[in-house]
Amino acid sequence: MDCPKCKGLMVYERFYDYLDDTGQTSFSGWRCLTCGKILDPLIDAHLKNRTPAMVSKARRKAVLRSV
Numbered sequence: 001m002d003c004p005k006c007k008g009l010m011v012y013e014r015f016y017d018y019l020d021d022t023g024q025t026s027f028s029g030w031r032c033l034t035c036g037k038i039l040d041p042l043i044d045a046h047l048k049n050r051t052p053a054m055v056s057k058a059r060r061k062a063v064l065r066s067v
Contacts, residue, residue, distance in 0.1 A: 008035060009032070009034065011030065013028070
C-alpha cells in the first residue's frame with residue numbers, strides 16, 4: 001500500500017493507547033515508514049465523511065486579492 005501523503009511504503013501495525021477512556025486499548029492501522037502518517041478505520045471514516053471547508057466571501061476576496 002502506498003502512503004496517500006508521500007507515496008512511501010505503508011505497513012500494517014497494531015497501536016496501543018492505554019489512556020483511552022472507551023476501554024479499547026489497541027487498534028490496527030497503517031503507518032508510513034517514510035513520513036509516519038497513520039491511517040486507521042476511524043480516520044478513514046472521517047476522511048470519507050468530510051464536508052468541504054466553508055470559506056466566507058470576505059476571506060475569498062482577501063485570498064484573491066493577494067494572488
